Amino acid sequence: MATIGKDIEKAVNLLKAGKPVAIPTETVYGLGANALDAIAVAWVFEIKNRPHFDPLIVHTYSIDKAIEYVTSFPEPLKNLAKIFWPGPLTLLLPKRAVIPDLVTSGLDRVAIRVPQHVLTRELLKQLDFPLAAPSANPFGYISPTTPEHVNKQLGNEIEYILDGGPCAVGLESTIVGMEGDKVCIYRLGGLDIENIIGIVGPVELRIEHTDNPNSAGQLKNHYAPKKPFYIGNLEELAKKYSDKKLGVLSFGKHPTVLNSHMNINLSANENLTEAAANLFSDMRALDDSEAEIIICDLVPPKGLGLAINDRLKRASS
Numbered sequence: 001m002a003t004i005g006k007d008i009e010k011a012v013n014l015l016k017a018g019k020p021v022a023i024p025t026e027t028v029y030g031l032g033a034n035a036l037d038a039i040a041v042a043w044v045f046e047i048k049n050r051p052h053f054d055p056l057i058v059h060t061y062s063i064d065k066a067i068e069y070v071t072s073f074p075e076p077l078k079n080l081a082k083i084f085w086p087g088p089l090t091l092l093l094p095k096r097a098v099i100p101d102l103v104t105s106g107l108d109r110v111a112i113r114v115p116q117h118v119l120t121r122e123l124l125k126q127l128d129f130p131l132a133a134p135s136a137n138p139f140g141y142i143s144p145t146t147p148e149h150v151n152k153q154l155g156n157e158i159e160y161i162l163d164g165g166p167c168a169v170g171l172e173s174t175i176v177g178m179e180g181d182k183v184c185i186y187r188l189g190g191l192d193i194e195n196i197i198g199i200v201g202p203v204e205l206r207i208e209h210t211d212n213p214n215s216a217g218q219l220k221n222h223y224a225p226k227k228p229f230y231i232g233n234l235e236e237l238a239k240k241y242s243d244k245k246l247g248v249l250s251f252g253k254h255p256t257v258l259n260s261h262m263n264i265n266l267s268a269n270e271n272l273t274e275a276a277a278n279l280f281s282d283m284r285a286l287d288d289s290e291a292e293i294i295i296c297d298l299v300p301p302k303g304l305g306l307a308i309n310d311r312l313k314r315a316s317s
């Protein structure tokens with residue numbers, strides 16, 4: 001198992017030696033490695049069992065740092081960066097040669113984000129390179145939102161997990177880029193797109209649900225628990241699977257008639273921010289329970305609810 005601790009110096013030394021370290025961010029835990037070192041990055045792909053066509057996000061300290069890795073920074077995206085960085089926003093920007101092709105899977109744009117977490121900010125400040133960091137989970141499984149989640153799945157492959165406690169946002173960053181003069185959203189996430197529209201005006205959604213994407217966070221079956229996971233009306237699903245031990249993921253008021261083995265409420269008072277922060281932990285708890293199948297219903301499709309529903313759909317069987 002990996003060591004879990006708050007020793008930034010230790011993290012710095014491991015990263016400088018080309019080794020990966022799990023790092024806390026406000027969204028989910030990342031598996032960080034020197035983004036300018038293709039060998040360190042290759043190790044991350046290997047540990048995650050991640051296909052090389054799925055590019056990584058580069059994490060850096062500030063807008064000024066980000067500028068060092070890109071050839072241009074279109075005005076609308078810079079305006080978003082000024083307002084929402086540090087935060088759950090990733091920008092796709094034309095990359096400079098210093099970013100290895102492995103990081104971007106050969107694409108012309110690099111995904112860059114300035115994360116908001118006091119420990120990781122201190123870490124990035126002390127490093128003279130940015131960190132490529134995918135979510136610290138085996139490819140396709142639910143993203144980790146605590147150090148223990150990381151340790152359970154990747155603890156045998158890595159030495160150190162920087163302990164930042166549970167993630168405050170709980171959903172991966174929202175990914176934004178431009179096509180011509182249009183601002184496009186490639187992944188719904190922890191920054192509500194209404195906030196983005198408020199700054200740059202109308203946006204186009206490029207959210208795919210496909211089996212063969214060129215940007216793999218879009219894979220249809222992603223963020224998936226190991227157990228069968230069904231979405232629909234809870235009462236109907238409970239009736240349909242009445243012969244099974246049910247794990248129920250509910251939201252707000254839920255039917256009390258359900259004869260479940262385990263019932264976890266994302267947010268009893270229908271708070272979508274709270275539901276987002278709980279989502280991945282609760283999915284894991286149900287997946288680790290003795291329930292045979294997991295059922296849930298979609299949440300209201302507004303604000304962070306859009307991103308929550310996106311993850312639920314991709315998790316479903």
Ligand code: TXA
Nearest residue numbers: 027029030055056109110111134135172173215216217
């Ligand atoms: O909140 C987050 O974004 C977390 C934390 C650790 O920062 N990271 C994260 O990374 O979710 P990951 O690797 O699990 O998902 C990143 C996704 C990729 O699957 C891909 O869809 C997209 O970002 N992506 C990365 N680089 C890209 C690029 N150059 N062009 C298009 N999409 C890209």
Ligand code: MG
Nearest residue numbers: 134135143217
């Ligand atoms: Mg991921």
